[in-house]
Amino acid sequence: MFKSIGAAFCFVILFSSCDKLDELTKFDIEYNQRVTIPSSAGVDLPFDVFTPETETNSESKFEVNDTRKDLIEEIKLTELEMVIISPSDADFSFLNSVEVYISADGLDEILVASLDEVPANAGGTILLNTEDKDLKEYIKKDEFSLRLHTVTDELMSTDHELQVNSTFFVDAKILGL
Template sequence: MKKIVFLSLVSILLFAGCEKIDKLTQFDMGYKMTVVIPSSTGINLPFNFFTPDVQTDSEATFAIHSTSKELIEEVLLTKLTLTLTSPGNGNLGFIKSIDVFISAEGLPEEKISWKTSSSAAKTIELDVTGKDLKEYIKKDEFKLRLSTVTNELLTSEHKIEVNANFFVDAKVLGQ
């Protein structure tokens, strides 16, 4: 009986310890980009906007967290938000639908986020796919394409800040 209790306690401690170690190798990486939608963009017609190439700086970030590209197990997009930064009196209610795609050198373009309607707010959070994006984040840079349909004519240029948060799960160096 004592052996069973002892083995149960050891198993619980080992399991709890593994969970704590696992948490040490999980972290977030955030990226901020800006896209500009010109005035006179058509209504109910799809159009594309590209972010500039985003430098991932993944190797430096991985090193800070005691890991490397080779030890990354999974990278998930957990949150993607759009925030209108100008015009000051505007909102994102002009967006009828939006799809966001990621691409990187040597990898196919992949849909990662979308929203089918937008409220008249300055910030909206898009739905995310939950796909593993580790190969894109391991690259030196990636690009986002925003495929958008508007429901009103824009009379002025709109600047939108795109914030993407990625959850990274990695192994610790040497394990």
């Protein structure tokens, strides 16, 4: 009887320790990019805006979290927020819809976030709906870029500078464990 209780106790401790170790291999990586939506001459016309290529610095970010590129199990975009930087009094009422695509050298461009109907009262910050896709190959690259496919529903007389804040959830193994 003592052997079975001892074995059960060891199993519970071992299982609990594995869960705690597994939690140590999960972390977020954040990227902030700026993009300018140019003043437009028309309404309801789709147009694309590209972010500059963003260095992922993934190797150093993985190292800080005690892992490496080859130990990454999955990376998913969990949040994509767009914030108007200028003009300071602007809001997103000019925007009808937005889709965000990610691309990296040697990989196909894919949709990662969207907002089909931007609310008229959205204010200066909007959160997009993220896609449930594994993006580890994109973030493991040295650089990636985002393309914003937008449709306006108002005439814009000035350029709008936006900050695109993205949060990626990383699930990795701790140095081989």
